Amino acid sequence: MKKLVSIYIFFSILSSQDYSVRFDGVNDYAYVLDHPDLDLTSNYTLEAWIFPESFSWLSGIISKYHTNGSNGYTLRLNQDSPYTGLGFDELETNNSVLDVNQWYHIAAVKSSNGRRLYVNGLEVNLSGNPLNVNSNNDPIRIGSDFGGRFFQGRIDEVRIWNISRSEIEINTNMEGSLTGNEEGLIAYYNFNEGIDNTLNDLTGNEHTGVLVGNPLWTDGISVNGSLGDINYDETLNIYDAVQLVAIYLDNSLGNDQQLILCDTNQDDIIDIDDIVLLISWILGIDNSHLNGINNLSFFQESNSLIINPGENIAAIEIKFEEKVENNNNFNIPSGWIYKIKNDRLILFSIDGSSFPKDYKINLKGKTSIKSIKASDWSGNKQFKTKNSSNISQFKIYPNPFNSSFKVNINSLFNEVISLKIYDINGRFIKELYNGISKNEYNFDLNNYDISSGLYYVSLISSTKVLNKKVVYLK
Numbered sequence: 001m002k003k004l005v006s007i008y009i010f011f012s013i014l015s016s017q018d019y020s021v022r023f024d025g026v027n028d029y030a031y032v033l034d035h036p037d038l039d040l041t042s043n044y045t046l047e048a049w050i051f052p053e054s055f056s057w058l059s060g061i062i063s064k065y066h067t068n069g070s071n072g073y074t075l076r077l078n079q080d081s082p083y084t085g086l087g088f089d090e091l092e093t094n095n096s097v098l099d100v101n102q103w104y105h106i107a108a109v110k111s112s113n114g115r116r117l118y119v120n121g122l123e124v125n126l127s128g129n130p131l132n133v134n135s136n137n138d139p140i141r142i143g144s145d146f147g148g149r150f151f152q153g154r155i156d157e158v159r160i161w162n163i164s165r166s167e168i169e170i171n172t173n174m175e176g177s178l179t180g181n182e183e184g185l186i187a188y189y190n191f192n193e194g195i196d197n198t199l200n201d202l203t204g205n206e207h208t209g210v211l212v213g214n215p216l217w218t219d220g221i222s223v224n225g226s227l228g229d230i231n232y233d234e235t236l237n238i239y240d241a242v243q244l245v246a247i248y249l250d251n252s253l254g255n256d257q258q259l260i261l262c263d264t265n266q267d268d269i270i271d272i273d274d275i276v277l278l279i280s281w282i283l284g285i286d287n288s289h290l291n292g293i294n295n296l297s298f299f300q301e302s303n304s305l306i307i308n309p310g311e312n313i314a315a316i317e318i319k320f321e322e323k324v325e326n327n328n329n330f331n332i333p334s335g336w337i338y339k340i341k342n343d344r345l346i347l348f349s350i351d352g353s354s355f356p357k358d359y360k361i362n363l364k365g366k367t368s369i370k371s372i373k374a375s376d377w378s379g380n381k382q383f384k385t386k387n388s389s390n391i392s393q394f395k396i397y398p399n400p401f402n403s404s405f406k407v408n409i410n411s412l413f414n415e416v417i418s419l420k421i422y423d424i425n426g427r428f429i430k431e432l433y434n435g436i437s438k439n440e441y442n443f444d445l446n447n448y449d450i451s452s453g454l455y456y457v458s459l460i461s462s463t464k465v466l467n468k469k470v471v472y473l474k
Contacts, residue, residue: 018156018234019194020220021143021211025054025152028213029144030199035207037186038064038160039072039135045161045184046075046088046108047174048142049221051154051233052098055083060145061106062158067146070136075108076145086124088117089131093124100153101239102231103221105174105255111164121171121255142189142199142209156220160187175257180204191220228264228278230254236282238350242339244275245348249341272315272375275348279314283352285377298372305361305369312376313355315348319370324363331362343370352377394459400471404444407457409437418460424453432457445472 023029032038046062058079064072077098078085084096088108097119098104107118110133117124142158143151157177163184180188180202187207189199194217199209221232228236230243244262247254248270254262262270264277279285298307307316320343332338335351349355354377393410407419419433419441429450432443452474459466 018220019192019217020049020051020154020156021191021199022154022216022218023143023151024213024215025056025059025150026213027148027150028211028215029060029150030142030209030211030215032140032142032187032199032201032207032209034137034139037162037205038140038207040110040160040162041133041135042110043112043162043164044073044110045159045163045165045170046073047106047157047159047161047165047170048075049103049105049156049232050151051103051156051221051231052077052100052151053153054100055098056149056152057081057083058087058145058147058149059083059151060141060143060149061151061155062160063141063145064136064138065141065146066136067138070134070138071131072136072138073108073110073133074131074145075106076149077151086117086119088115088126089133091115091117091126091128091130093117094127095125097124101233102243103233107165107170107174109164109170116167118167118170120253120258121167121174122252123167140187140209143215154218154220156191158187158189158191159185162186171255175255178202193217227261227266228281230258230261236278238282241275241278241282241348241350242337244270244278245339245346248272248275249339249344249346272317272346272348272373275346276314276375276377279349279352280377285352298369305363306358307355307361307372308358312378313374314377315346315375316355317373318345318347319343319372320345321368321370331360333359394466394468396457396468396470399469400473401445402473403446404442405470407441407443407459409439409441409459416461418458420458420460422456422458424455426456429455437461446474450474 021030048061050061055077059077061075063074063076065074066072073089076087077083078087078092080092082096084098085093086097086106089110105120109116115126115130117126143155159178161184177190178185178188185203186205188202189209190202191199193200197211199211201207219234228240230240230247247258247262251259259270262274264274298305323342324340324345330338332347333356335353336347336349339346393408395408396405398405416435417437418431420431421429423429430448433441450472452472455470455472457468457470
């Protein structure tokens with residue numbers, strides 16, 4: 001019943017309408033004519049939701065920069081390739097902070113204490129020498145910077161404040177609409193006109209924006225969001241799945257609203273079951289007929305991990321004892337992708353395929369497995385906390401024996417093993433074999449000075465020790 005309620009909520013939320021403007025990155029932008037209200041030099045905050053589709057040098061988001069030779073404030077992409085960072089008044093992020101085809105809330109704040117930049121409500125580091133901002137006669141440009149540096153993608157919910165907003169204030173209302181009467185808000189564009197080339201200023205200050213070129217009205221950021229719609233584009237696709245995985249690996253990457261939307265199965269826990277359910281929604285997979293996980297085994301061999309997941313496995317989480325290297329060469333099956341962070345590796349299907357049997361994953365460097373968790377297309381999961389043995393069969397016959405006996409071993413692959421014999425009191429007698437495993441061994445105890453009685457034959461592999469009782473009748 002809970003699943004039905006979740007699906008109902010999901011579709012009902014999607015029915016709401018919101019708009020944004022899509023700029024083509026060639027010649028589209030919007031402008032707002034100069035006004036003394038907009039000549040901000042000391043305390044100000046610039047906010048917008050952006051959905052970048054590609055990245056290019058210094059693409060402008062909000063800019064009142066030196067077209068007439070006087071420096072104004074600017075919020076744009078950075079100047080260092082691959083341009084996936086942000087620049088604020090010529091300060092820049094130290095690392096890339098953006099990906100294509102997902103929504104981000106950007107807030108740039110100038111105060112007496114300096115400049116701060118927030119992405120999805122979280123502060124990011126800035127470096128460089130800040131711009132000395134002056135008043136000028138330039139219009140504000142949205143979707144463009146000085147010199148024809150155009151933004152490609154969608155922009156929504158642009159807000160300009162003559163105050164320095166705090167982190168708490170930014171997080172409080174970044175995901176909701178404003179009334180336009182908020183203190184310090186001097187220009188506000190929610191981009192919900194949906195027609196013509198005018199952007200209405202909802203503050204009542206009449207700082208009307210004009211669209212230039214031929215930008216398109218399209219779907220905007222959803223105020224409330226929907227289950228699984230992690231990037232707020234009102235479409236469930238692989239970008240949502242990838243972002244869900246990223247947030248699962250590091251909750252700090254998601255805001256409070258996104259954490260709610262990540263819990264697709266509404267069990268108050270974000271895990272790989274939520275990933276699988278989201279993928280099934282995206283692909284339209286009916287999982288009602290599946291019975292759940294009936295088997296999961298794995299074995300670590302040197303720099304490889306062999307997994308035998310059973311049937312219908314849709315996602316696998318591997319936890320290591322130490323940080324594992326992201327060498328981009330894990331040998332992931334076709335139709336699957338992975339995300340890795342520190343000591344966790346997440347593998348998940350993106351095309352509905354199940355994980356193949358006895359599949360070998362490459363691991364770079366010396367690593368040891370702490371646990372493995374798998375989820376199948378029915379949303380059932382199974383935990384494994386220890387490596388499974390490569391050895392699936394260990395038989396000794398005949399038993400009892402009077403001279404010689406055979407040892408039969410079934411294994412998934414070759415590994416170094418040892419066969420040893422001990423007496424009833426556990427005293428070591430003889431090592432019968434040490435080397436690469438094979439299916440069958442023959443041993444003749446008449447060759448050894450051993451009396452009749454009860455003995456133990458011990459098989460020792462890299463992951464397990466197995467013991468069998470044998471009776472020797474000389």
